[in-house]
Amino acid sequence: MEKILKNCIQCKVCGEVIESKSVYDFKACSCGTCSVDGGLEYLRRVADDKKSYVELSITEEIIDTK
Ligand SMILES: [Zn+2]
Structure with a gap:
């Protein structure tokens, strides 16, 4: 299981970093790619293509100690 600490990407076309801060916080970069x-x-x-952005999200592995 993974916990999301930061949900963001950088668009390779316009260079903008966009971050979604809540479940319904839909963010598009300024060029719309x-x-x-x-x-x-x-x-x-x-x-359209995974190559059009850089993944910048931070996730943390949750270790189940049960
Ligand atoms: Zn863009």
Whole structure:
């Protein structure tokens, strides 16, 4: 299981860093190539190509000690 600490990407086309801070916080970069959504609940990426953005999200592995 993974915990999301930061949900953001950088667009390689316009260079803008966009961050989704809550579940319904849908952010698109200024050129419209890519966008993020999901906040700290899930990592949602909307882009034509994965190569069009740099993944900058920070996730933490949760170790279940049960
Ligand atoms: Zn862009």
